[in-house]
Amino acid sequence: MASVHTFMQDYSRHLAQLDELREVLEERLVAARAELGRAATAGPAARRVAAVEAALDRMDRGAYGTCRRCGALIPFARLLRDPQQQWCSGCERTGKAA
Template sequence: MASLHTFMQDNERHLAQLEELRALLQEQHAAAVAELGAVTSESGDQLRLAAHAAEIEAAIERMDRGLYGTCRRCGAFIPLAVLFRAPQEQRCPGCAEQSSTMEMAV
């Protein structure tokens, strides 16, 4: 059985990782909004940037509600490596793969 000290260390490590991910999300959101503001004509780029900014906002909202890091589809945990690579990700690798497979079939 893990000691209280070990539990507290794990908790502190997880909180630090969440803060690191929050900072990464906020940086990416600011960059996406700035890039969106620089686009002068309506185009596919504008739609892509707006969608990306919305994904980041949704991830920050999930973090604020305590749901960040869990798959929106199945509820499984999203691996930390995936979140650091794409902090706005809201699907576990299995659901993301299923979704991309279905999109390719259409």
């Protein structure tokens, strides 16, 4: 059985990871908004802004990092590569993410 100390260490590590991911998302949001301001057509840039804003909203609601379809946890490394990710690799791979 894990000790309270172990749980607290895990909790602190998860909080640090969320802080890191929030920073990445906020940086991407600034970049996407700047791109949107320069874009001749708003399509792709507007979608990027919306995706990052949605990820930050999920983070604020406590739903960030879980698959929107099956509820599985999305690994930290995957979120670092694509912090707006909404689906686990299984749902994305099988096409069930749509």
